[in-house]
Amino acid sequence: MNTFTVPATRAAGLARLAQFAPQAGRHYAAERNADHGPGRHDRVSGLSPWLRHRLLTEDEVLRRVLAQHSQDAAAKFIEEVFWRGYFKGYLESHPSIWNDYRRTVVTLLTQRSRDSDLAQAYAQAVDGATGVDCFDAWVAELKNTGYLHNHARMWFASIWIFTLQLPWQLGADFTYRHFIDGDAAANTLGWRWVAGLHTRGKHYLAQADNIARYTGGRFAPQGLVLRAPPLSELTAHPLVPLALTLKPPRGPVALLLTDEDGLPETLGLEPTQVVAVAGAAAFQGRSPLHVGPLLAQFSRGALQDALLRASAHFSAPSTLLAGLDGDAIAEWAARTGVQTIVTAAPAAGPVQEMLADARDWLSMRNLRLVTLNRRYDAAVWPLATQGYSALRNQIPALIERLALESGRPEQGTLL
Ligand SMILES: Cc1cc2nc3c(=O)[nH]c(=O)nc-3n(C[C@H](O)[C@H](O)[C@H](O)COP(=O)(O)OP(=O)(O)OC[C@H]3O[C@@H](n4cnc5c(N)ncnc54)[C@H](O)[C@@H]3O)c2cc1C
Structure with a gap:
């Protein structure tokens, strides 16, 4: 799918949802990791720009998919949609991650004017002139369409951090200001996940054979770093209680x-x-x-x-x-x-x-x-205090409480 050609309207989001829903079951689970290249991302939903701007809500997407598939058949797609709420809730309850990120981006962008090595390596990366074939192609795709496949986002962030050895915050800033679906939580925490800062000590290293396999042999990247320790940081990011308001005010x-x-x-x-x-x-x-x-x-x-x-x-x-x-x-x-x-x-x-x-x-x-x-x-965010698996285990209960399966009445209060 070429996101660029799709209008930014709720009607267009609903049309895409109707078109994708039949594929959201086992077909999605089997095919979702393959990146077929610009304009050909038809094995994934491509719903992220509408979800990000809440022209579509997560619950209506899940409800539509569950009207056509069992929970079991659509388990993978449902999990992916809940990743969004997980990351939103996690960043909301760990605000120092966002505040640190914002400060560091400003510091690093300023530092470029004093550090010519950083300036040169950064310019090569954002101009798509690194010589790593897939990376340079993804820079062009990102600028031309505002979208990258999930697998490409993981490889891209990994190559930026571990092969090009650039600060992750500058990479996150680059994608955040180009993704049409650019989201403070999904983007910042997606980059931190690849770096090994979200699940501490567990990082994601892009491998040439994996890239070749899932891109249908379009790329044969040379010189990828094969071994590198995960990034680490001294800062602790304390959990802060959520402040949520569900009751609308009265009156005009x-x-x-x-x-x-x-x-x-x-x-x-x-x-x-x-x-x-x-x-x-x-x-x-x-x-x-x-x-x-x-x-x-x-x-x-x-x-x-x-x-x-x-x-x-x-x-x-x-x-x-x-x-x-x-x-x-x-x-x-x-x-x-x-x-x-x-x-x-x-x-x-x-x-x-x-x-x-x-x-x-x-x-x-x-x-x-x-x-x-x-x-x-209000139902999802409070479950996002630790790793994703704690939330994933609650998905059947969330589906029940939010009445996401057709015909189920909503259960009790959510807080
Ligand atoms: C480094 C990095 C940066 C990312 N930045 C963003 C971002 O700025 N905005 C964004 O929406 N997603 C981001 N993602 C997550 C994911 O790549 C995109 O949501 C997905 O590729 C969008 O395409 P799709 O709608 O076809 O996804 P599908 O596979 O069809 O998934 C359906 C929906 O689930 C949600 N979703 C799926 N995977 C994730 C995930 N890992 N985290 C959060 N939500 C998810 C999205 O809303 C998506 O539209 C990032 C991932 C990485 C690794």
Whole structure:
């Protein structure tokens, strides 16, 4: 699939889901590791850009797949979808990982101006001029389509870290600012997983024969490092309790949309309580460097699509804001005449940072910002405190509690 040619609308996401769902069973499990190259990623769902912008939600994707397959047959696909919630919950409850990463990216980008070896090696990598055939091809694919197959992401990160010996944070910044599905949690923790920092001491070393096999012989990479210790770090990342809000406020509210969540119709707000809708794209917050044009285009489109649907659903006027800063939000909210602004709670990442900055500014102007969590996140995130297997063991119980199998009524409270 060439993600670039697919429109950033919920309708396009639903169409892709309908097309993929019949393959989400044993066919996906058997075929998912093969990377057939740009425009030919048809053995995997290609749903990540829509899931990332929440034009589709995880629970509706799982529900659709479970309407066509047994849990057993679709086990692999279901696990992959839960990896997303696992990483989101893990980063949310270990915020120092994100904060360290953000600081280190700035430090390393500055360091390039003093360290010519680093500058040269970095430029070769991001220009796709390393001489490692597959790596250089993936740089071109990433820039041309905004997407890489999961296996290619693992090989790419591994070659960046262990063969090119570049800092993992610069690689994570590079992919984060080009992936259309670029996600603070999946990207940062995906890189840390490859490096051996997530499952401490267990790293992923890309091997030439494995790459040749799963790319149908398209590549024969030379000079890959065969042995290297996993990365290590001195910093401990303490677990911080989650703060989740599930109950929508009462009374009239102004609804704020961001490129984190494009499905405000299902946030639990009454259609009559929303008096106005506004949205702002925050994709430039992903990196101190410019982000790729394809992701900017997708994020803008996703926001526009969400604004149109929200305006129709809530019968409320919609506005596009220049940014997510306190001033822009306060000025708009003042015009709506309400004092409560509601937005879908952003997980750790740039939007969360921007809204944290805006919140104090808003409260000085007697405006309250309520961030609403989704029931799916409230069920999954608390299980993401350790390794993935603890969450994986809970998947059948989560499917039951979230009523993801057709016809099952939802069970009890989730917190
Ligand atoms: C170094 C590295 C960086 C990554 N960065 C991102 C990123 O920025 N954004 C992102 O969405 N995924 C990221 N991933 C995870 C994964 O590669 C992509 O989600 C997947 O390739 C998207 O293609 P797909 O929709 O066809 O996936 P499918 O195989 O069809 O999976 C279905 C869905 O499950 C979720 N999913 C699958 N695998 C993972 C995973 N390992 N972690 C989290 N969610 C997963 C995605 O939402 C995906 O759309 C990264 C993986 C690695 C190794």
